[in-house]
Amino acid sequence: MAPKWRELADRVAEQIRNGDYAPGAQLPQIRELVEAGEGSKATVHQAYKALEAEGLVTSTRGHGTIVRPRSALKRLGITRYDKVKWRDSDEVAFIADRVASGRAYDRNEQTQTVNRVAADTMIAEGLGVPVGSPVYARARLVKEGTQPTHTLTSYYRPEHVEGTRIVDPTPGPAGRGGGYRVLYDAGYEIDHMKEALFARVPTADEVKLLQLPTGEPVVELHRTTYTADGTVVEFAVGIHAASRFAWEYEFEVPDSARDKAKEGSA
Amino acid sequence: MAPKWRELADRVAEQIRNGDYAPGAQLPQIRELVEAGEGSKATVHQAYKALEAEGLVTSTRGHGTIVRPRSALKRLGITRYDKVKWRDSDEVAFIADRVASGRAYDRNEQTQTVNRVAADTMIAEGLGVPVGSPVYARARLVKEGTQPTHTLTSYYRPEHVEGTRIVDPTPGPAGRGGGYRVLYDAGYEIDHMKEALFARVPTADEVKLLQLPTGEPVVELHRTTYTADGTVVEFAVGIHAASRFAWEYEFEVPDSARDKAKEGSA
DNA sequence: TAGTGGTCTAGACCACTTC
DNA sequence: AAGTGGTCTAGACCACTAA
Numbered sequence: 200m201a202p203k204w205r206e207l208a209d210r211v212a213e214q215i216r217n218g219d220y221a222p223g224a225q226l227p228q229i230r231e232l233v234e235a236g237e238g239s240k241a242t243v244h245q246a247y248k249a250l251e252a253e254g255l256v257t258s259t260r261g262h263g264t265i266v267r268p269r270s271a272l273k274r275l276g277i278t279r280y281d282k283v284k285w286r287d288s289d290e291v292a293f294i295a296d297r298v299a300s301g302r303a304y305d306r307n308e309q310t311q312t313v314n315r316v317a318a319d320t321m322i323a324e325g326l327g328v329p330v331g332s333p334v335y336a337r338a339r340l341v342k343e344g345t346q347p348t349h350t351l352t353s354y355y356r357p358e359h360v361e362g363t364r365i366v367d368p369t370p371g372p373a374g375r376g377g378g379y380r381v382l383y384d385a386g387y388e389i390d391h392m393k394e395a396l397f398a399r400v401p402t403a404d405e406v407k408l409l410q411l412p413t414g415e416p417v418v419e420l421h422r423t424t425y426t427a428d429g430t431v432v433e434f435a436v437g438i439h440a441a442s443r444f445a446w447e448y449e450f451e452v453p454d455s456a457r458d459k460a461k462e463g464s465a
Numbered sequence: 466m467a468p469k470w471r472e473l474a475d476r477v478a479e480q481i482r483n484g485d486y487a488p489g490a491q492l493p494q495i496r497e498l499v500e501a502g503e504g505s506k507a508t509v510h511q512a513y514k515a516l517e518a519e520g521l522v523t524s525t526r527g528h529g530t531i532v533r534p535r536s537a538l539k540r541l542g543i544t545r546y547d548k549v550k551w552r553d554s555d556e557v558a559f560i561a562d563r564v565a566s567g568r569a570y571d572r573n574e575q576t577q578t579v580n581r582v583a584a585d586t587m588i589a590e591g592l593g594v595p596v597g598s599p600v601y602a603r604a605r606l607v608k609e610g611t612q613p614t615h616t617l618t619s620y621y622r623p624e625h626v627e628g629t630r631i632v633d634p635t636p637g638p639a640g641r642g643g644g645y646r647v648l649y650d651a652g653y654e655i656d657h658m659k660e661a662l663f664a665r666v667p668t669a670d671e672v673k674l675l676q677l678p679t680g681e682p683v684v685e686l687h688r689t690t691y692t693a694d695g696t697v698v699e700f701a702v703g704i705h706a707a708s709r710f711a712w713e714y715e716f717e718v719p720d721s722a723r724d725k726a727k728e729g730s731a
Numbered sequence: 732t733a734g735t736g737g738t739c740t741a742g743a744c745c746a747c748t749t750c
Numbered sequence: 751a752a753g754t755g756g757t758c759t760a761g762a763c764c765a766c767t768a769a
Contacts, residue, residue, distance in 0.1 A: 202757060209669070229736065239759045241507075244737075252518070252680075254666045260736045261767030272663055282720040389718050397538055397711035398664030398682045400520045403475070414518075416664045416682035416707065424718075441664040441682065448714040449659045452690075454548040468738060495755065505740045510756075526755045527748030 203238050207246040215255055215266055222268035226256060229264075252414035254442070267412070272445040280392065285380045311339045313366060315357075322354050325423055325434030335360050337378065340408065347409045349439040353378055359387060359432055379424075382432050390427040394448075396420045398441060409440050416441040469504050473512040474519075481521055481532055488534035492522060495530075518680035520708070533678070538711040546658065551645045577605045579632060581623075588620050591689055591700030601626050603644065606674065613675045615705040619644055625653060625698055645690075648698055656693040660714075662686045664707060675706050682707040 201209075214220055227235075232243045247264055250256045258264040316336045323330040338352040360366055363381045379389055401409070401417045411417070420437040467475075480486055493501075498509045513530055516522045524530040582602045589596040604618040626632055629647045645655055667675070667683045677683070686703040 204757080228734090230734095240736095240761085241738095242758060245757085247736085252666070253668075258736060259767080260765060261734065263735060274661070277716050278719055278721075280718050282718060283722045287722060391715065391717045393713065393715045395540070395711055395713045396662075398684050398707040400518070400680055400682065402519075414666055414680075416666065418664050445661055445663040447659065447661045448716070449657065450543050450714070450716070451657045452546050452548060452655050453544055455544075456549045456553060470738080494753090496753095506742085506755095507757095508739060511738085513755085524755060525748080526746060527753070529754060 204242050204245040204249065207232070207237055207243065208249040211246065212250060212253070212255055215250075220266045222266050224266050226264040226266070248413075251412070254412070254414055257412055270443065273443055274445050274447055276447045276449075277392075280379075280389075285377050286383060309339050309341050311337065313337050315366075318354070321421075321436070322434065325421060325431070325436075326354055326356060327431050328356060333357055335366055337365060343443075347440075348443050349437050350405075350408065351435060351437040353433050353435040355433060356431075359385065378433065387426050387430070387432045389424050389432060391425050393423045393425075394420060394446075396446060401438075405438055409438070411440055412442075418444065418446075420446075470508050470511040470515065473498070473503055473509065474515040477512070478516060478519070478521055481516075486532045488532050490532050492530040492532070514679075517678070520678070520680055523678055536709065539709055540711050540713055542713045542715075543658075546645075546655075551643050552649060575605050575607050577603060579603050581632075584620070587687075587702070588700065591687060591697070591702075592620055592622060593697050594622060599623055601632055603631060613706075614709050615703050616671075616674065617701060617703040619699050619701040621699060622697075625651065644699065653692050653696070653698045655690050655698060657691050659689045659691075660686060660712075662712060667704075671704055675704070677706055678708075684710065684712075686712075 211220075211226065220226060226247070229240060229243045229247065232238075233240050237243050237246075247256070247258060251258055251264075255267060256264050257267050314336050315333055318326065318328055318330055318332045318334045320330055322328075322334060323332065326334060328334065335355045335357060336352055337355070338350065340350050341348055355365065359382065363385050365378060365381050382389065396418055398416050398418050401411055401415070405411065405417060409417070418439045418441050420435075420439065422433075422435040422437070423431055424433040424435070426432055477486075477492065486492060492513070495506060495509045495513065498504075499506050503509050503512075513522070513524060517524055517530075521533060522530050523533050580602050581599055584592065584594055584596055584598045584600045586596055588594075588600060588602075589598065592600060594600065601621045601623060602618055603621070604616065606616050607614055621631065625648065629651050631644060631647050648655065662684055664682050664684050667677055667681070671677065671683060675683070684705045684707050686701075686705065688699070688701040688703070689697055690699040690701070692698055
């Protein structure tokens, strides 16, 4: 038999899915349910904590427990890297890192710090340098309005960025044109990319920084950017609030037999 | 000031990261810490629950609380769909759905059911049919040994699969060659695909089915498969235990300016 | 100031695992 | 049977929010 708090939580969850409690509506207060014989305060509290961990509600002290509205996922396709966005126009490239939301650009929506750091294992592997090598780290916290949505930290090899605007933190978000424009002006035009992503539970630091609701996972994205000759010019790591993003990729079905044949005839 | 249980949890988490408690090692028992003055049983228990939710430990009754070993992520690249795997060889295609783990194929590692169902909103949109249309659903639960790793449910339009082995559940996993081979034999060779993925907290059903540890997120994958003329021949939804998989995609940086020029000259 | 959720205690009892 | 984590109670008190 399921525990008492589980049964209560399931019952309330069912009511939420039925629409008995609409998004934004307030759930019965803990003390009410105690009064109603649902158990002791600790038991009802445990049920509410479970609902919170499942992403259905959020509790705030002094306010109550309300049904969480589900926000639409921002769909991230590869068109966000379109060269016209950072090469041809005046649009600053980090809008590509941000979601095209149709809202006006607001300089306050991104903060940035640039540091010279020693490469740890992950960075070294991503950037193709020895562990401990000096690299430049450009860290951004991206917000939608006042709400943080993700962090994005780009790592660069010193020889690619020293002397450019990237290592000069004063002009704000990598200056006009963003990081890819700066690399382009320095003679490194980006050509192809690799993205790897996986989901996990956030660390305590990430919960605080991204203001994550209890139980919300994060998606960690590793992006490697190459020039046409295969040189890695940027390795970036993003931590995304899971409830805000979806990633989309289109590709052809591989056919290694055909590819091999092509190689032979070339 | 942080609550007592948070401080205890942070302290233990730090010791785990330091290696004071190795993976597989047992943490002090709850009653021991109560004895040691860390608080009441409920307080220590709450701290241990937090560590469990953060993915650091697993608790089992009668056994104790042990540090969870971190398993390596299986990297899923698009080569798992290589045509040679299902077109040219005798290899059954669902190995492509599974992870290339170097282990021998074991027929027990996948169970399958086939049903004719009415398309809900998601299926209808994915398959490009009206809501409520009859479609075929082929549901698999994929395991690695005895441990479930993900579910995968493929939806097909009736006119594509009726009369094929796909709708006949007896021969096991879609018969020799798998679903793509069956479609190929029926005149529908798959050509390109779209994958969309996002992370979320699992439902109670998914926790049970995939035997997920407390707090582990899932990644939901929506895969749409097309023939060369753009017909959707399969829409599949997978639910993956987040701690077991990473996805990798490689692509060229888009250049809509160049693409437009090409179109004009064609 | 009143109202809300969050923490904590002390102890009883339950459920599962191992011996 | 012994040992482990899990549930539950009754009540006190704390921390934050809103009027």
